[in-house]
Amino acid sequence: MKLADNKATLSFSNGSPSVDLPVYQGSIGPDVIDIRKLYAQTGMFTYDPGFLSTAATQSAITYIDGDKGELLYRGYPIEQLATQCDYLDTCYLLLNGELPNETQRTDFHKLVTNHTMVNEQMQFFLRGFRRDAHPMAVLTGLVGALSAFYHDSTDINNPQHREIAAIRLIAKMPTLVAMAYKYGMGQPYMYPQNNLSYAGNFLRMMFGTPCEEYKVNPVLERALDRIFILHADHEQNASTSTVRLCGSSGTNPFAAIAAGVACLWGPAHGGANEAALNMLHDIQAQGGVEKIGEFIKQVKDKNSGVKLMGFGHRVYKNYDPRAKLMQETCNEVLAELGLEKDPLFKLAKELEKIALEDDYFVQRKLYPNVDFYSGIVQRAIGIPVNLFTGIFALARTVGWIAQLNEMIGDPEYKIGRPRQLFTGSERRDVPALDKR
Numbered sequence: 001m002k003l004a005d006n007k008a009t010l011s012f013s014n015g016s017p018s019v020d021l022p023v024y025q026g027s028i029g030p031d032v033i034d035i036r037k038l039y040a041q042t043g044m045f046t047y048d049p050g051f052l053s054t055a056a057t058q059s060a061i062t063y064i065d066g067d068k069g070e071l072l073y074r075g076y077p078i079e080q081l082a083t084q085c086d087y088l089d090t091c092y093l094l095l096n097g098e099l100p101n102e103t104q105r106t107d108f109h110k111l112v113t114n115h116t117m118v119n120e121q122m123q124f125f126l127r128g129f130r131r132d133a134h135p136m137a138v139l140t141g142l143v144g145a146l147s148a149f150y151h152d153s154t155d156i157n158n159p160q161h162r163e164i165a166a167i168r169l170i171a172k173m174p175t176l177v178a179m180a181y182k183y184g185m186g187q188p189y190m191y192p193q194n195n196l197s198y199a200g201n202f203l204r205m206m207f208g209t210p211c212e213e214y215k216v217n218p219v220l221e222r223a224l225d226r227i228f229i230l231h232a233d234h235e236q237n238a239s240t241s242t243v244r245l246c247g248s249s250g251t252n253p254f255a256a257i258a259a260g261v262a263c264l265w266g267p268a269h270g271g272a273n274e275a276a277l278n279m280l281h282d283i284q285a286q287g288g289v290e291k292i293g294e295f296i297k298q299v300k301d302k303n304s305g306v307k308l309m310g311f312g313h314r315v316y317k318n319y320d321p322r323a324k325l326m327q328e329t330c331n332e333v334l335a336e337l338g339l340e341k342d343p344l345f346k347l348a349k350e351l352e353k354i355a356l357e358d359d360y361f362v363q364r365k366l367y368p369n370v371d372f373y374s375g376i377v378q379r380a381i382g383i384p385v386n387l388f389t390g391i392f393a394l395a396r397t398v399g400w401i402a403q404l405n406e407m408i409g410d411p412e413y414k415i416g417r418p419r420q421l422f423t424g425s426e427r428r429d430v431p432a433l434d435k436r
C-alpha cells in the first residue's frame with residue numbers, strides 16, 4: 001500500500017486538539033484512513049460493528065467492485081476464469097498470485113491428486129456422528145479433526161507446513177464432503193480415483209457405488225467445476241475474516257479452516273443457497289408463480305421477518321457477476337438433463353424478474369446473488385439441499401487458505417483483537433445473597 005499525498009484530519013467539537021491521520025492508497029478501490037494510532041493519540045476507539053467502513057487488512061488476492069458488479073481474482077475477471085480455466089488453475093492462481101504455465105499446471109494437478117485420500121482412521125471418527133446429522137456439523141468436526149491426523153503440517157509459522165496443509169485441505173475436502181454424504185446415506189465410501197478431474201472425482205465419490213462403474217457426465221463435471229471457481233474466494237467476507245481472526249492467534253491451519261466452515265454455515269452467508277432453494281420449494285408448494293405477488297408482499301413487510309433469499313449482498317449493489325454465470329450453467333445443466341421445464345427454475349426466473357422491477361428492490365439495490373441459481377444447479381446434479389453449504393465450503397477452502405497464508409506472511413500482521421464500546425454496569429459490589 002502507498003501513502004497518499006493527502007491526510008485526513010479529525011477534529012472535535014469540544015476543543016480537543018485535532019489529529020492528522022495518514023491515508024493509504026491501494027491499487028484499485030477506496031483509500032483507507034489509518035487509525036492505528038488513534039487510541040494512543042486521543043484515547044478513543046472507532047465504532048463500526050459489522051465492518052461497514054472498516055478495512056480489516058490489506059490484501060492482494062480478490063477485488064470486488066460492488067457498484068459495477070465486478071469480481072477479480074488476482075486481477076483476472078471471474079467471467080474469464082470461469083470460461084478459460086478450471087478450478088485447480090484458479091486454486092494455483094489464488095495461492096501463488098499467477099496462473100500456472102503448462103508445467104506448473106501439470107505439477108500442481110498431480111500434487112493435489114496425490115493427497116486426495118484421507119487417513120483411514122477418519123472413517124471411524126465419522127462413525128461417531130448420527131446418520132441424520134447436518135453435513136455442516138459433520139464437516140466442521142472432520143476438518144477440525146485433520147489437525148489430529150497430520151501433525152507434520154500444523155505449524156502455521158513454518159512456510160512448508162503452510163504449503164502442505166494448503167494442498168492437503170484442497171485435495172481432501174471433496175473426499176470429506178463425499179464421505180459426509182455417503183455416511184448419511186448409509187452407503188460405502190468411495191475412495192478417490194486420481195485419473196479423474198477434481199470435479200469428476202468428486203462426482204464419482206458422491207454418486208458412484210462399488211457395484212458398478214461410474215461414468216462422469218462432462219456437462220455436470222463442468223458445471224460443478226464452475227460452481228467451485230465462482231465460490232473460490234470473495235475477499236474479506238464473514239467466514240474469511242473468521243479464518244483470519246482464528247489463524248491470527250497462531251492456531252494450526254486445519255483449526256482455522258474449521259472455524260471458517262462453522263461461520264459459513266449461517267443462512268446469511270453460505271447457508272443462503274440452501275435457504276433460497278427451500279424458499280422456492282415453499283412458494284411452489286403454496287401455488288407457484290401465482291403466489292409470487294403475495295410472497296413479495298411478505299418480503300416487503302418488515303414485521304414478517306421474510307427475506308428474499310439469494311437476493312442482496314453487503315458489497316454488490318449491482319447484479320452479482322457470479323449469478324449471471326450461474327444462470328448460464330443452470331440453463332446448460334437443465335438442458336443436459338432434460339429438465340428445461342423444471343418448475344422451480346421457471347419460478348426462480350419469474351421471481352427474479354418481478355423483484356428486479358419492484359421499487360423496494362430497486363431502491364435498495366437488491367440484485368440476485370450467486371446463491372439464487374446455484375441451488376437449482378446443485379439439486380439438478382443430485383446434490384441434496386443440506387449438502388449445498390458443504391459444496392460451498394469445499395470450494396471456498398482455497399480462498400480461506402490463500403487469505404490465511406497472506407496474513408501470516410504479512411509483516412504487519414498482529415493477533416486480531418477488536419475493542420468495544422462498553423455499555424454495561426459500572427463497577428459495583430456483590431450484594432449478600434439475601435439482598436439480591
Ligand code: CMC
Nearest residue numbers: 268269270272299307308309310311312313314364369371
Ligand atoms: N430480502 C428483503 N429485503 C432485503 C434483503 C432480502 N434478501 N436483503 C436486504 N434487504 C433489505 C434490508 O431489510 C434493508 O432494508 P431497510 O433499509 O428498509 O432496512 C436493506 O435491504 C439493506 O439491507 P441490509 O440488511 O442492511 O444489508 P446487509 O449488507 O446487512 O445484508 C445480506 C446483506 C446478504 C445479509 C442480505 O442482503 C440478506 O440477508 N440476503 C439474503 C440472504 C442471502 O442471499 N445471502 C447470500 C449472500 S451471497 C453469498 C455469500 O457471499 O455468502
